[in-house]
Amino acid sequence: MSRPRKDLRILAGVVVAAFAAACLQPAQAESGVLAPASAVQAREAKGVKTAVFAGGCFWGMEAVFSHVKGVTSVVSGFEGGSRADAHYEIVSTGTTGHAEAVQITYDPAVVRYDQLLQVFFSVASDPTQLNRQYPDTGPQYRNAIVPQNSEQVRVTTAYLAQIKKSGLWKRPIVTAVEPNRGFFPAEGYHQDFALKNPDHGYIRMWDAPKVTALKRGFPGLWKPDFTRG
Template sequence: MNRVASRFLAGAAMLGSAVALVGGASSLSAETAVPAPAAVVTTPAATGRETAIFAGGCFWGVQGVFQHVKGVESAVSGFTGGSAATAHYERVSEGDTGHAESVRVVFDPRVVSYADLLRIYFSVVADPTQLNAQGPDTGTQYRSALFPSDARQTRVARAYLEQLRQAKLWQRPIVTQIERAQPFYPAEGYHQDYLTLHPDSPYIRVNDLPKVVALKRMYPQSWRARPALVRG
């Protein structure tokens, strides 16, 4: 067994233990763990793969949730919104590069649609009412933002945001922005698969594992137990 496989099995076992420890409870706030409605406006299922980019706070949790969604073939942590020269974790963390910590999701639209991913995003991934922040993290690099890859995704994202605003699910205004498609830069290797490899991290246990628990509880039809890891 190679080192990556060994670390994955150990991490998966620890993740299972941590999820069991969290149980049905969640540290997500009542506002954050909102079962968002299905999108009214969707796109027809395509025959090929699609790509979409989501930003919603620290990319560890965003990646960790989407890796457990059926139909997601890869979810890579990285940076979107700035230049290649500043697409490095330490530099982005200064908060003035224009980048957002983000996750590039490649998915099979015959299994999970972009609209489905949006529903999961707004239900358990990010609190859309926090401006330039998510949980304990603050700064523009932690903003809630969608980066649709084409006109179809943009149309669905705009319609869904309006649908959510009309539904008034949150007490505070939705501040999630739709930003133009921009280059995506993968983060350093040690950031990839972080939730699975480090489920015992206090940050992960408090801020991110509850999101994975919420995904399984709220959308069991979309749940996959084995995550789609970057390291295979």
């Protein structure tokens, strides 16, 4: 069963939380899994870089990475489909090829790409869930990494191999590495959603615990301020 639409005009946040709690209980990402540091560190040139990750509802992904030092922007949006269909109501049908994703702008002098991957697998999403993340179901909620350059391909490939051997997860890791087909920002009301709606039922139930897990598991990368997209 999929969760209710995120549109605030349809359901109040408390109803969303009650529905989600009835369907599924919080799993790994909510309590946090400390993935190992990457054995292969990213070697990135100076200057701002971009990473794109898909891992379920983009509200939670945005909330996590907006609290990482060195991140200067996080934008919620869509990857994997065409620009023409990159609209929330259409993507939510699960027929467009898109995944909800975030585009992260970061300074590699402060936080490396491999460290962003570690955060992604530790607290931002559960890499063992195929075409879903907790109460959200469908291919638009798949777990995927979209490398933006050859260095990110190198680091991603090595890190996936490393964590698959780690034995930290009881189920197989299904995170896909997808080609860069373009990233398309979501509608304005999705941007900075957790910052603007901290008491929304979905945020409190599923996303606030991820932010708490980030603070607890990565004190060296944690920053208290929310980086606006």
